Amino acid sequence: MAAHDRFTIAELTRRTGVPPATIHHYLRLGLLAPPKRAAVNRFLYDDRHVTGLRLIRVLRERRGLSLKTIRRVLPDLVALEAGEAFRPEMWDRAIDLRMGPDRRRTPGGRLLDAAVESFGRSGYGDVNVDDICRVARIAKGSFYRHFRSKEELFFAAAEAAAAQVTQAVAESVGDGPVPIDRLASWAADLMEPRSALFLDLLGRASQRRPGYPAAARRVFGDLMLGLGRHTDPADPERAGGEVLDRVLSTLLRRALNPDAVPLPLPARRR
Secondary structure (H helix, E strand, O other), rough: OOOOOOOOHHHHHHHOOOOOOHHHHHHHHHHOOOEEEOOOOOOOOEEEHHHHHHHHHHHHOOOOOOOHHHHOOOHHOOOHHHHHHHHHHHHHHHHHHOOOOHHOHHHHHHHHHHHHHHHHOOOOOOHHHHHHHHHHHHOOHHOOOOOOOHHHHHHHHHHHHHHHHHHHHHHHHHOOOOOHHHHHHHHHHHHHHHHHHHHHHHHHHOOOOOOOHHHHHHHHHHHHHHOOOOOOOOOOHHHHHHHHHHHHHHHHHHHOOOOOOOOOOOOOOO
């Protein structure tokens, strides 16, 4: 960031209304990125600190999050465009992806879990907002406090499902390289229960429906990198692309031959 974008703690306080003592406290807790040292006792801050402080405030006031929880989700939010970072659905998405099983305690987390299950089983067209709210035990009127539309929830569900697959693969195979064909078979086993979701996303992206190509690039790009690093850490994107090609072929073949027997996943490494 250019020098003219940096400013003193006094200016940071003026822009955010947060006193210096609180800013120093957040820095000690690791909530904010370290400032740039300009002299022995002089540090300079930038727009990341402004965004971070404003997010800390709204996450505490509007979501009631602890500083420990905020520390886990804040980097994901600060990395977004400013307008995106302050959307409530993005807060819930960050919480859901970072907090693991605890996310089920939040309404947004229950909506996301219900969406992954519902879209994964039935696809986009056969699921409506009422269905998801009923499964999540959320009033329909509360849905739009977390997601602006069914499509936005569908995109979030696809990202969450992809993250679940890559995490499950990582827990199963450990750090050693895995042959591409075997990795593809294991990944297909994990994706098969959610195949309607992934294939719907791919199909709608191929139709160039607004928002779907970008969402598909995010979801399948994350899958490629997440899978590829287990077979070729030096070039995970290339290897992941080959794995994903085989996964999609396997899912199609299994759809046409539902009696096919998948390979067993290895025991989870401790």
